[in-house]
Amino acid sequence: MASQKKNAFYAQSGGVTAVINASACGVIETARSHRDRIGKVYAGHNGILGALHEELIDTGKETAATIAALRHTPSGAFGSCRYKLKGLEQNRAEYERLIEVFRAHDIGYFFYNGGGDSADTCLKVSQLSAKLGYPITAIHIPKTVDNDLPFTDTCPGFGSVAKYVAISTREASLDVASMCQSSTKVFILEVMGRHAGWIAAAGGLAASAAGDPPHIILFPEVPFDRAAFLARVDATVKKEGYCVIVASEGTQTADGQFLADAGSVDAFGHKQLGGVAPTLAQMVKDELGYKYHWALADYLQRAARHIASATDVAQAYAVGRAAVEFALAGKNATMVTIERGQGAKYRWSIGEAPLAKVANVERKMPKSFISRDGFGITQACRDYLQPLIAGEDYPPYKNGIPQYARLKKVMAAKKLPPFTPVK
């Protein structure tokens, strides 16, 4: 390296969460405590796009109080993006542009905060050093409500969604229970989780005794069987008086057909889903005639910082801090992980995994986490999930509303001509 002290680039990628800013807070506060090694921390405006377009937010212009407030602020304070770098061979111009920007701003550390797709991007950036001769240290900071990254016990962002879904399921269930005698008998909550049922599983934490709602959970991992589903709904209504269902947006039939397919596709080529709940509701109405209600929480679930899991917040901060410490320790092409300790009492610590093994690998729910009938979670699943939603971490309020950080977002002066993306 030309000098010991380098600037850092931090960016948020993909769908945001209630706690990704807690990771940003961990990165920035830790970098600030190592001013001898790390100069400025630039945050990409709208993720990696900020690097390509040389839109670098100078986090040094934000006060310590503002940075601290990121810990309790949901969503991506610097802007996120859905943009996946192609391979070096397919789009060399993008990588050359990144190097140009990094060199112009003396950036030696690359911290990328995202899920599986961004792990892949982070890996590619880590290879710039070898392939294009630009020295950079790239560390991936895990984030995804989908909880589908491998090697880490959990993904920051998931615990808070899990808590939101568990609480919402419990609350809505009480509502249905009080209405079911003369009105609504079936309630369906549709939750996120495209290919993995982790979030739907969290709805199961609403139950604490046999017969407690939710009575049915629909996982992407379990092929949807219309007849079995309707039979279970009917039996539950007849026995309990009502039936509460938590359905993953990824619920699909044995031949891989999503139950409700909105038909559009996001920037990563993933199908955009939505509408499982109304589809199920119509099915219940048509076949069983029960009055229904349904809810689709969508962004509310992943933005619900007001009821974030304290465990999740602590872990999100810790992986941000660890990313900086890893970089300073000379690690590269590494993802920070969360490791669960042995024993009945929940303990966690920070670990690491090589990005080459992480990128584009999706972790599904273990079969042992889904009950034999396919409609619920097992004790093993409860044991796994329970600690992740533990503790409340309330944001400060003013006038009845949480006070979330507002950044100044001062951009570093541009030094380069505009970037024209190559198609």
Next chain:
Amino acid sequence: MASQKKNAFYAQSGGVTAVINASACGVIETARSHRDRIGKVYAGHNGILGALHEELIDTGKETAATIAALRHTPSGAFGSCRYKLKGLEQNRAEYERLIEVFRAHDIGYFFYNGGGDSADTCLKVSQLSAKLGYPITAIHIPKTVDNDLPFTDTCPGFGSVAKYVAISTREASLDVASMCQSSTKVFILEVMGRHAGWIAAAGGLAASAAGDPPHIILFPEVPFDRAAFLARVDATVKKEGYCVIVASEGTQTADGQFLADAGSVDAFGHKQLGGVAPTLAQMVKDELGYKYHWALADYLQRAARHIASATDVAQAYAVGRAAVEFALAGKNATMVTIERGQGAKYRWSIGEAPLAKVANVERKMPKSFISRDGFGITQACRDYLQPLIAGEDYPPYKNGIPQYARLKKVMAAKKLPPFTPVK
């Protein structure tokens, strides 16, 4: 009256709320402090149906701790119902049955906790004394998330939904703001409020500066103008980068057509709505091509005790307590109200209104509360709404989930033959 000391009947009616049990708590705790005048407090199992079917929950079998826990438990702990008594002339048998049950259980106080329809029922019960010669004191305890009861400054249940909607709007808006550069540009939150836009208006509290989301609020009171709506969405996306919309389920065109009409009808003959958000989303997609997300909170919004307004909780308890005090003071056919004091600082106290004037009157939003363009709220509206969401009243947690009351629900022994409803 045959004796000074009489038993009381309390019932919950219609759609439940996050704080209706706080009113139950107020009734029961206050009755317990007047044992010289009030004997047992029976709660109707599933509202007024419990009276008709002689399913009376003996609240005396619940511990003081359980009753106290009702204060932080959402939904109707004793069960609610959608069941409207017909007029005395149309269904005399029902009223005679009520008297039979009241007499069998020595009930002299009738506390009915609900909205406009139940105010009507409560009024009819209050007239039993004069019309059928059974002495009973009937007090109505207001409850409705719709905030549409007349004479009261607000309705318990509304403040908590308002807080939930304001917070959810703020949180989801931060989410969209961070995604909009490369992904979602339009977000729509559909909220309750069949004929009055109070709940949608509360979304406006998420904004604290010009340009803040939500950028558009759709009220039932303002005829939906497709062209004006689309133009506003487009202009907002072009100016702010994204657009957040809070839409009332009751959004309708000038000719009274609901934007999305699920086609079914509830027990009171009200059309059951749902699906404004996906309808608007499709419109935005088709006409403007913007990527969208939408959420439909449904029961989550009115059951969200985890983020209840402390003001709302206090008022819900107070109207329950006041109902008992009114009854003991000899009032009848009365609704408890909340009165707002004069001056800039919010102050409230308990008042009263004659049920004869309350029943079946719906209060709409004043015109002065909706901005001239029809897409937002005015300062007068903010001044009205702001105090209602003030303060947090968190429930206790265990294992990451709120601990809500679980009742034993011991039924009083039946003394009468079963009731066969007359069609």
